Amino acid sequence: MFNEDWDNRYYFLFEELNKIKDKNIYAVLLNEDCSVYKNKIEKLYTFTKVIKLEEFLCEEEDMVIFPVIKRDEVIHIASCLSDTKTTKLIKKCFENGTEIYILKYGIEKLTGKEPEKYKQKILNYYKEIFEFDIEIIENLKVVM
Numbered sequence: 163m164f165n166e167d168w169d170n171r172y173y174f175l176f177e178e179l180n181k182i183k184d185k186n187i188y189a190v191l192l193n194e195d196c197s198v199y200k201n202k203i204e205k206l207y208t209f210t211k212v213i214k215l216e217e218f219l220c221e222e223e224d225m226v227i228f229p230v231i232k233r234d235e236v237i238h239i240a241s242c243l244s245d246t247k248t249t250k251l252i253k254k255c256f257e258n259g260t261e262i263y264i265l266k267y268g269i270e271k272l273t274g275k276e277p278e279k280y281k282q283k284i285l286n287y288y289k290e291i292f293e294f295d296i297e298i299i300e301n302l303k304v305v306m
Contacts, residue, residue, distance in 0.1 A: 168202070200212050225305060235248045236269075241287075261305075
């Protein structure tokens with residue numbers, strides 16, 4: 163899954179993908195105007211197919227990997243809100259029994275300057291999404 167905005171942490175994903183062979187890997191673009199996005203990712207890796215969110219069937223045997231996820235989206239997922247493309251997709255995955263993974267390097271980090279109560283609240287949101295069976299993984303090798 164590629165979020166609506168490009169994030170340079172995607173380059174870590176492409177490093178990993180280029181080590182993986184013989185797998186059917188689809189790129190699902192959440193961006194409305196995805197032509198520039200599509201051209202960029204197709205230069206970095208040869209996906210089985212690059213599709214828009216509307217084309218993704220989200221079936222039980224699929225596996226959805228988010229290389230990058232925003233903190234606000236984690237909060238919305240934990241709160242069972244489906245008000246962004248990412249959170250709507252996650253809701254659809256839950257409904258269809260699709261496995262969901264987030265790459266560890268794609269998690270928005272805290273700066274360390276936040277108040278302790280805020281940090282604890284954010285960490286609790288992550289704990290809640292773990293309870294929804296969303297897994298944070300170190301790298302793609304863990305699931306491929």
